[in-house]
Amino acid sequence: MSYLDKSALKVVGTRPVRPDGVEKVIGRANFGADMVMPGMLWGKVLRSPHAHARIRSINTARAAALPGVRAVITADDFPPIASEEAFVGEGPMNFRDLSYNCIARGKVLYDGHAVAAVAATSPAIAEEALDLIAVDYEVLPHVIDVEDAMKADAPVLHDDLFTQGVDPKPTKPSNIAKRIGFNKGDIATGWKEAEVTIERRYTTQPVHQGYIEPHACVVAVGADGQCTIWSSSQGQFMVRAYCAKLLGVDIANIRAMPAEIGGGFGGKTLIYLEPLAMALSRKSGRPVKIVMNREEVFRGTGPAAGSVIEVKxxxxxxxxxxxxxxxLKYQAGAFPGSPVGPGCMCAFAMYDIPHVSIVGYDVVSNRPKVAAYRAPGAPNSSFGVESCMDELARQMNIDPLHLREINAAKDGTKAAHGPTWSNIGYLETVQAAQANAHLSHKLGSNQGRGVASGFWFNIGGESSAACHINEDGTATVVEGCPDIGGSRASMAMMAAEVLGIPYERVRPIVADTASVGFSFLTGGSRVTFATGMAVTQAAEKVVVELKKRAAMIWDISPDAVDWKDGKAYPAGPNAGSFEPLSLQEIALKAGRTGGPISAEVTINAQGAGAGWATHICDVEVDSETGRVKILRYTAIQDVGRAIHPSYVEGQIQGGVTQGIGWALNEEYIYDKDGRLENPGFLDYRVPVASDLPMIDAVMLEIPNPRHPFGAKGVGEVPIVPPMAAVANAIFDATGIRMRDLPMSPPKLRAALDAEAPPPRLAAE
Amino acid sequence: MSKHHVTTTINGEPVEYLCEAQQTMLDVLRDELNLTGSKEGCGSGDCGACTVIVDGNIVCSCLMLGVEAEGKTITTVEGIAEGDKLHPVQQKFLEHAALQCGFCTPGFIVAAKALLDENKNPTEEETRYWLAGNLCRCTGYDKIIRAVLDAAALMRGEAGAV
Structure with missing residues (x-):
């Protein structure tokens, strides 16, 4: 069924309180680190102090002998795994690489790489035991920068890494994992036709997802090999699949329980601690809890790729x-798998360009393995392309929004990476920007305005959901995707709409891996689309059953029953004359009409609608300090249908703010030895409340006909435009083009000084 | 190493506990007293997820030692609501969808309550600066600020939504 007609909706599109809200405002919600078990041990992880070193030996004897220590593990406690592509996370992953990333084998590849772990009766004893582990390292030359890593004489991280995608196949290993390319039309013809050209180079630094909850888990392995995992992740089925593979255990022997997740943004689509806790629990026979501290989060997890972007x-x-x-040259961190692919595909997706040529490189270096971060890959390439679009617009004296308008991709436009668009709302976002009241605000001195656009695919994929009708006529919705930003509310709303009962009578839960069918993780902006589709279909199956039960009670054909507003009605005068039967009345009689009423649906959802956005940003530049203040921000986005508009706005506002942090301040800073210098929130400064204005989220509803309610993914595209929007605004304010992120006060101040020496000095 | 005996008041109740000298107040709350509403996001006083009120002042409980609670009066997120009656800040957080993942929420609730105890009519700017010690990575702060300003209006007896 379709519910695309908005005027007929009673629940979808309203703004009810989320079902899990009270628990979260009174401090009762259980996140990863809140779980405890009787007899539980505390695990701690020993991490490499070197960017690149061979492990000659690890002596754990003294640590193991410390009273209170119950287990010590190294890579020797894990089975060696053959190289094998994994399809359980977000973005490319290899099981062997993941195993080596969780615990170093033979070599450490970055500052913070795990080398051993202990479990003890208290955190203090575990910490003390780490100091007693003796690792003999042979320090090797390291490489941090992406272009340095590509050089022929660069220290090589992996002896068996040969560049894929080049012909002939290289005979020597290198740090270039992969070369990819996309072509449309004939680029040589394009350059012949071009009357104006512009060529620029942009660079970005790695940034961390910055979820406030550090990674945490409790794992209990029984003597029979049965394993239960409580952890905070973006997918309990992902946790189960990775742990099974890394420990060599049957999937059926692992039950993964989803804790509440304290933010992920892609950074919790893979695992770090669970396999270590599992090995420690297996060895000690006790449940083991491991919680990272913030320094470990920065040194050992995430971040998003840094990059070099050359645009013409x-x-x-x-x-x-x-x-x-x-x-594009993207940093993958210590193992292959940067999001350079989506970086290539998203870069020009907004535009209808006849001749396109894109080349991307995936490059390893001695940094933590990159993890997905909100629209992985797209923010980097879009910073380059959208800055360059602004430079072109100013060079040609064309309004930047008009330049985007006349080049906008529309339904029927073929993208450089293959697909032909349908039901896309990109042009609408540009036109909405042109009409937005934001533009009527006058700008003062040192103030400027920038615009930029962005694209993200959004995905569907495998989801399961069940809808159970309870004896009193309430409903329980069971789904398998962790709720990271209010998705439980959306699930309950869609089910309530289909069942025709109030939202408050539907209770959604996120179930463990044994209590609901397989579901791909929460990522790719897929949950409201794909899991929402499964929930809708489960509720629809329940309605079919409810009609059947009413027909049975009335002794008429099920085809002669209508379902409306939570009640069964005879379909017309010919069906007979009966008082309507409410869901509650039917539920009460379920035992006598065939038993419990419930349905589970498993799907592989196809037809996700892409996300399109255009942002407008106003800044003020403090010419004395180089600090940029965001004065005004408007984010316009094609959201398909906003199921719960407040949480859609929240995704947009949150994504924009992360983008502003990426633009202005956030970066990984390494010293000459390859050690991370800013692994804490004080020195890696994310935006705080006083840095920002209100973020105006404008939702354009251009429904996706492939979803019952028209939903499109909304969570990722908001982080794509901000970096260029801010850079373009800074140019508008100062006439200075910042092409290297972050545009932090010292860098902007230096650029201002280079452009125009301070008058005070000039006067001297 | 012998433990220290501490007598204090938490959420209006007399509490006694034993703790080690190096244990932080946050460790004590979470690991000894099962008050896991206060969260550890950084352990260095930068994120505010562990915010509690100590004798009327907001404090990052990760920067306070457990032994320092002796004789003090402490309010944690678990003590903000009165029974099943939510504090206006909690109510407005729900109505404004001012939380996404909810991990930073306890710290924000405690800090915002302390703000409104002190200032019945804060401006948006005052609210933003007061809450600048609490990190939220999900919301962009927009709905949090609106929720706090709306809670202030509610507590002043004004209806005006923000």
């Missing part, structure tokens, strides 16, 4: 783009 655009004199070329 060619246009006709009227502003129509005819050629676009892009070269």
């Amino acid at each position: 655009l060619g246009a006709k004199k009227d502003g129509r783009l005819v050629a676009a070329e892009l070269l």
